[in-house]
Amino acid sequence: MVVDNLFTGKEKNINIKAKFYKLDIQDSGLESIFQKEQPDYVNHHAAQMDVRRSVSDPVFDAKTNVLGTINLLQNCVEYKVKKVVYASSGGAVYGEQQTFPAPETHPIRPISPYGITKLVGEHYLYYYKAVCGLDYTALRYANVCGPRQDPLGEAGVVAIFIRKMLNGEQPVINGDGEQTRDFVYVEDVVEANILAMMNNTTDSVFNIGTGIETSINQVFNLLREIINPSIDVKYAPPKDGEQRRSVIEYTRAKKTLHWEPKTPLINGLKKTCEYFRNI
Numbered sequence: 001m002v003v004d005n006l007f008t009g010k011e012k013n014i015n016i017k018a019k020f021y022k023l024d025i026q027d028s029g030l031e032s033i034f035q036k037e038q039p040d041y042v043n044h045h046a047a048q049m050d051v052r053r054s055v056s057d058p059v060f061d062a063k064t065n066v067l068g069t070i071n072l073l074q075n076c077v078e079y080k081v082k083k084v085v086y087a088s089s090g091g092a093v094y095g096e097q098q099t100f101p102a103p104e105t106h107p108i109r110p111i112s113p114y115g116i117t118k119l120v121g122e123h124y125l126y127y128y129k130a131v132c133g134l135d136y137t138a139l140r141y142a143n144v145c146g147p148r149q150d151p152l153g154e155a156g157v158v159a160i161f162i163r164k165m166l167n168g169e170q171p172v173i174n175g176d177g178e179q180t181r182d183f184v185y186v187e188d189v190v191e192a193n194i195l196a197m198m199n200n201t202t203d204s205v206f207n208i209g210t211g212i213e214t215s216i217n218q219v220f221n222l223l224r225e226i227i228n229p230s231i232d233v234k235y236a237p238p239k240d241g242e243q244r245r246s247v248i249e250y251t252r253a254k255k256t257l258h259w260e261p262k263t264p265l266i267n268g269l270k271k272t273c274e275y276f277r278n279i
């Protein structure tokens with residue numbers, strides 16, 4: 001079963017085999033769903049995931065990401081869920097990095113309300129495990145890209161560039177384009193979730209990324225090669241507060257979950273372009 005208020009999600013993307021409840025995770029009605037469905041495993045992806053919105057409306061961000069998460073976890077404890085897998089953010093919780101790529105032990109200094117609330121979710125999970133015995137794994141994703149991705153999300157730049165290039169519009173790079181991100185393909189992230197769900201490890205936090213730093217200029221050039229090599233590059237002033245470099249190490253996930261990213265960026269970008277061409 002799936003619980004989602006469709007704030008950014010789309011009903012057409014929900015697996016038709018899944019029972020769907022349209023509900024805000026902050027809603028007290030969540031309890032009757034837990035009572036009825038008695039889930040063994042909970043995969044918690046529902047979130048306000050727009051970093052810029054978290055800056056303009058931190059209260060809204062905290063309501064969904066903190067209060068919603070607490071409501072969900074209270075029900076997990078009450079209805080004796082066996083394990084929770086939580087989507088955290090390796091792109092947002094470390095803040096400006098000191099080492100590249102960042103391991104899970106890197107200092108945690110989020111520089112956005114979104115990064116803070118994703119981290120708070122991890123702290124609540126730690127608390128519910130320590131005090132109530134609720135098992136969990138938190139996966140700190142890099143920038144996830146792939147079919148169905150939303151232009152507002154953490155890897156939004158990929159969807160924005162692809163849409164503009166396919167529509168014959170001019171994509172714009174904010175700043176000098178030398179800012180970097182770690183792009184991980186969505187199918188690899190799905191595999192990490194399944195492995196985490198089934199693993200009995202006592203490690204609770206894993207980076208899920210590629211360890212490869214890719215600049216926005218490189219992404220632009222790869223997409224231009226795939227879609228239309230004659231597209232010009234245009235630059236605009238940098239966005240305030242944007243992180244300069246972000247890349248995370250996945251050694252722990254490889255060792256414990258036996259996970260590693262399988263999809264090279266170019267293949268992921270080609271599949272993502274294919275998806276946007278056909279919608």
Ligand SMILES: NC(=O)c1ccc[n+]([C@@H]2O[C@H](COP(=O)([O-])OP(=O)(O)OC[C@H]3O[C@@H](n4cnc5c(N)ncnc54)[C@H](O)[C@@H]3O)[C@@H](O)[C@H]2O)c1
Pocket residue numbers: 003004005006007008009010023024025026044045046047048049064068087088089090091118140141142143144145150153154155
């Ligand atoms: N996409 C990335 O690069 C990335 C990176 C790190 C972490 N994450 C995390 O992964 C998860 C999924 O993100 P995504 O990028 O796929 O975005 P998404 O918008 O596709 O997924 C978030 C989902 O949460 C739902 N939602 C929002 N508020 C809700 C609420 N109050 N109650 C119920 N449902 C609600 C939305 O409708 C949407 O379906 C999020 O937790 C996000 O923080 C994503």
